[in-house]
Amino acid sequence: MQRRRLFAQSISALILHRSTKTKGSLDGVLNWRQLTELKPSFAQGDLSRGLRTFPKGVASDVKELSRESRVNFYSLFHKGQGAGEGRRLLTASATFAPHAVGTAVPVETVQLVAGGTIAKKRVAYWLFGCTGWVFSMVVLGGVTRLTKSGLSMTDWKFTGNLPPMSPKEWEAEFEKYQKSPEYQRVNKGMPLEKFKFIYWMEYAHRMWGRGLGIFFAVPFTYFLARGFITQRLALRLSVLLAMGAGQGFVGWWMVKSGLEEPESEYSQPRVSPYRLAAHLISAFAIYSGLLWTSLSVAMPEPNSNATQAVLQASNRVRRWIIPTAFLVGVTAMSGAFVAGNDAGHAFNTFPKMGDHWIPEGILHVQPSIRNFFENTATVQFDHRVLATTTLLSIAGIWTLARKLPLQPSTRTLLTCALGMTAIQVTLGISTLLMYVPVSLGAAHQAGALTLFSIVIALLHSLRRPHPYLLQTLSFNCTSSKLASQMIGVAAQRPPISMKSP
Numbered sequence: 001m002q003r004r005r006l007f008a009q010s011i012s013a014l015i016l017h018r019s020t021k022t023k024g025s026l027d028g029v030l031n032w033r034q035l036t037e038l039k040p041s042f043a044q045g046d047l048s049r050g051l052r053t054f055p056k057g058v059a060s061d062v063k064e065l066s067r068e069s070r071v072n073f074y075s076l077f078h079k080g081q082g083a084g085e086g087r088r089l090l091t092a093s094a095t096f097a098p099h100a101v102g103t104a105v106p107v108e109t110v111q112l113v114a115g116g117t118i119a120k121k122r123v124a125y126w127l128f129g130c131t132g133w134v135f136s137m138v139v140l141g142g143v144t145r146l147t148k149s150g151l152s153m154t155d156w157k158f159t160g161n162l163p164p165m166s167p168k169e170w171e172a173e174f175e176k177y178q179k180s181p182e183y184q185r186v187n188k189g190m191p192l193e194k195f196k197f198i199y200w201m202e203y204a205h206r207m208w209g210r211g212l213g214i215f216f217a218v219p220f221t222y223f224l225a226r227g228f229i230t231q232r233l234a235l236r237l238s239v240l241l242a243m244g245a246g247q248g249f250v251g252w253w254m255v256k257s258g259l260e261e262p263e264s265e266y267s268q269p270r271v272s273p274y275r276l277a278a279h280l281i282s283a284f285a286i287y288s289g290l291l292w293t294s295l296s297v298a299m300p301e302p303n304s305n306a307t308q309a310v311l312q313a314s315n316r317v318r319r320w321i322i323p324t325a326f327l328v329g330v331t332a333m334s335g336a337f338v339a340g341n342d343a344g345h346a347f348n349t350f351p352k353m354g355d356h357w358i359p360e361g362i363l364h365v366q367p368s369i370r371n372f373f374e375n376t377a378t379v380q381f382d383h384r385v386l387a388t389t390t391l392l393s394i395a396g397i398w399t400l401a402r403k404l405p406l407q408p409s410t411r412t413l414l415t416c417a418l419g420m421t422a423i424q425v426t427l428g429i430s431t432l433l434m435y436v437p438v439s440l441g442a443a444h445q446a447g448a449l450t451l452f453s454i455v456i457a458l459l460h461s462l463r464r465p466h467p468y469l470l471q472t473l474s475f476n477c478t479s480s481k482l483a484s485q486m487i488g489v490a491a492q493r494p495p496i497s498m499k500s501p
Contacts, residue, residue, distance in 0.1 A: 112233040112297050119228040120297065126219045127294035133212045134287045135449055140205050141283070142445035145339060146438045149201035150271065151182045154259060156252040160210050163203055173199065181261050181269035209251075213244060236293055243286050247279070254279045273340025273373060280336040284329065287449065288456055295460045302465045311465070313404035317414075318462040320397045325455045327393060331386040332448045337373055343380040344436040350429050353381060387425055394421045413458040420451045 113120045144150050154176045164170040174195050177183055183190065220237055223229045229237070258271035338344055347353040359377040371378040398418045401411070424447040431440040 111300055112230055112293075113228055114230055115226070115228045119223075119226075123223055123228055123233075124294060124298040126223075127290060127297055130212065130216050131287065131290040131294050133215060134283065134290060135446075135453075137205075137209055137212060138280075138283050138287065138449055139442060139446045140208055141279075143438065143442045144201050144205045145276075146436070146441045147198060147201055148182075148186075149198035149205075150255055151180060151258045151269070152177055152195065152198040152202045153206070153255075154180055156206075156255070158248060160207060163200075170196065180259055182258065185262075186268055206248075206251075209244075209248060213241075216241060216244065233293070233297070236289075240286060240289050240293070243282065243289070247282050247286065250275075250279050250282050270342065271340065273337050276340040277333055277336035281333060284332065284449070284452065288452065291453060291456050292460060295457065299460075302461070302463055307405070309405045310407060313401075313406050314410065314462045315464075317397065317401050317404065317406065317410070318459070318464075320400070321455065321459055321462060324390070324393045324397060325459060327386070327390050328452055328455050331383070331390050332452060334379070334383045334386050335445075335448060337379045338383050341374065341376050341379050343376045343383075344432060344441070346376050347380055348432055348435055350432060353377070353384075383428075387428060391421050391425050394418050407461065410458065410461045413454060413461060417451065417454045417458060420447065420454055423447060424451050 113123045153173075164173050170192065174192055177195060177199075220229075220241065224234060254271050254275035257275050258269055260269075262269055347359060351357075353359040359381060362375065362378050362381060363371050365371045365375045365378075372382060373379065394417050398414050401414055406414075424444070427440060427444045427447050431437070431444050434440060
C-alpha cells in the first residue's frame with residue numbers, strides 16, 4: 001500500500017509540474033512503454049540511462065521536481081514497483097484526465113507580434129502612444145468647437161499647408177473668412193487679432209491630426225519591415241490607418257456644412273449635427289480600435305491562472321457589461337447632437353428642464369423621428385435620460401459584482417467605471433448650470449472618452465480565454481485532485497503481481 005501511495009504521489013507530481021511548465025501539453029509524458037523501460041535502468045542504479053528514455057524535456061522535469069517526489073519516483077523503480085500496478089494506477093488517472101495520457105493539447109496562443117518580448121514591448125508602447133494621441137485629438141477638437149474656431153479656415157488640403165507668416169498673408173486669410181456666413185451673421189466686425197486666435201486653434205487641430213498620421217505610419221512601416229507585426233495585426237492596423245485618413249475627409253465634410261448659408265435668415269451658421277456626430281463617432285471608433293489592439297498586444301490572452309469560478313463570474317459580468325458599453329456609446333453620440341444643436345445653452349436648470357420634468361414641444365418637429373436629432377428640447381432630454389440610465393446601470397453592475405469571485409484587475413476597473421460615471425454626470429450638470437464654459441465643456445468631453453476607455457479595458461479583461469487555455473484550465477483543476485483520487489483507487493485494488501508483463 002505504501003508503494004502504491006508513493007507511486008501515485010510521484011506520478012501526480014510529474015503531471016502537475018509538466019502541465020504547469022508546458023501549459024497543459026503532456027504529449028508522451030505518461031507514455032507507458034517509456035515509463036516501464038525505466039525499471040531495468042533504475043534497478044541497475046543507472047539513473048542517467050533511465051532518464052534518457054524519457055521524451056525530450058521530461059528528464060529535466062523529473063530533476064526539477066521536489067526532492068521528496070524525485071526520490072519517490074526513482075526509488076519505486078529501484079525497489080521493483082510492478083508495471084502492472086503502475087498501469088492500473090495510470091489507467092485510473094486517465095479516467096480523471098483522459099486527455100493527459102498520450103494526447104497532445106494543441107498549443108496555439110494568439111500572438112499579434114513576432115520577434116520576442118522586446119519587439120512586443122516596442123509595438124505595445126507605440127500603439128499606446130497612438131491611442132493617447134487620438135485621445136488628445138478628441139479633446140482638442142472639443143476645445144476647437146467650444147471656442148467657435150472650427151469655421152475659421154475656409155479651405156482644406158489633405159497634405160496641409162503652411163500657416164500665414166506675413167501681414168499680407170494674414171489679411172488674405174481674413175478676407176476669405178469675412179465672406180463666410182459665420183462672419184456675416186455672428187462675428188461681424190471681428191478684429192484681426194481675434195481671428196488669428198480662432199485660426200490657430202483650427203490649424204493646430206488639423207496639423208495635430210496629420211502629425212498623428214506620421215507617428216502611426218512610419219513606425220508601422222518599420223515594424224512591418226522588421227517582421228515584428230503578424231499578418232493578422234497588419235490587417236487590423238491597415239484598417240485603422242485607412243479610417244484615420246478618412247477622418248480628415250469626414251472633418252472637412254463636417255466643416256463644409258457650416259460654410260453654407262443657413263436655410264433661415266434667423267438661423268446661425270453651424271455645422272450639421274449629423275456630420276458632427278459622424279465625425280465624433282468615427283473618432284471614437286478609431287480610438288476604441290487602437291485601445292483594444294494595444295491591450296491585445298500587451299496582453300494576448302486573459303489570466304490563465306483563473307479558476308472555473310472566476311471564469312463563470314467573468315462570463316456573468318461580461319453579459320452585463322456588453323449592453324452597458326453600448327449604452328455608454330449611445331450616450332456619447334447623443335452628446336454630439338447636444339453640441340451640434342447648441343442644446344447646452346437651453347434649459348440650464350437641473351433636475352427639471354425649466355419648470356417641467358418633461359419639456360414642452362418635445363415632439364413638435366415633423367416627422368417625429370427628427371426630434372431626436374434636431375429638436376433642442378428633445379436632444380437635451382434624451383441626453384439626460386441616457387446619462388442617468390448609464391449611471392444606474394453601472395452602479396447596479398458594481399453592486400451585483402461585489403460578491404462574485406472576480407480577478408482583482410476586473411474589480412478595480414468596475415470601481416473605476418462607477419467613479420468615472422459619477423464624475424462625468426457631475427461634470428455634465430455643472431457644464432449645463434454654468435452655461436457651457438470652455439473648460440468644463442472640454443472636461444466633459446474628455447470624461448466621456450475616459451469612461452469609454454475604462455469600459456473597453458473592462459471588456460478586454462473579461463474576454464473569453466482561448467479554447468486551448470480553457471482545456472488547460474480544466475486539466476489543471478483535474479490534476480490538482482489527481483493524487484488523492486489515484487491513492488483512493490489504489491487502496492480499493494487488491495494486491496497484484498510486482499513482475500513486469
